[in-house]
Amino acid sequence: MTELEKDCLFCKIIRGEIPSYTVFENDDVKAFLDISQVTKGHTLIIPKKHLVNFFDYSQEDAARFLQYIPVVAQAIKESDPTIKGLNVEVNNGEIAGQVVMHSHIHLIPRRSENDPISTPHVNNADQYSEADYQAVANAIKNNL
Template identity: 35%
Template sequence: MDDCIFCKIVKGEIPSKKIYEDDEILAFHDVSPQAPVHFLLIPKKHIRNIMELDTSDTALLGRLLFKAQELAVDLGCGEKGARFVINCKENGGQTVDHLHVHVLGGRPLDWPPG
């Protein structure tokens, strides 16, 4: 998608503070962190949201979530935990139409959020 901010980050057109990258996944720090640890993981493949996954995307989603927990541990959240969030569409609070996982940690997080 030419107008997708996350696709532009994948292409290197917009800078990001990368944490991890491979052929299918990119992880980077959130530009407006809500916790001491706050990063995003995105598939490089443009998928608008979790409701638009295809059967062929199941392995990719599994890798994305596995990498999310692995990076959370690497960034110091292994002992006390973290929050893993996938917002979906307008009512779910999704602000960028590209599937992404927020990982937040490093402090206690209230529920419900906000």
């Protein structure tokens, strides 16, 4: 693919201008170790087309690029018998913690409950009535 940005960090990795520890690559995607290694084996999957985040994806883009998530996830799991699970994370937009503005998916192996990872989730169910839930669901449905 030639739809890459000149100054994008991940586009530079795709072009080979910046080295990476590649674990999988084909015409559509590149998967490589995240330099931070939140846990051993932490891997990023990026499309070889510059898309900022999921808001930029067409259905064709999703079909073309996201199909490799289970392929790489399974390879990560099989690479180490101590891996018991995997966090699949996407930070979509700056407000959601996206740092590199090129779509990427984090595959973070989990070995124990004591891994140095935090996945905070807040339960706000007591703040929603059935009408509130239905209004939110309808607003989303109306945009599909």
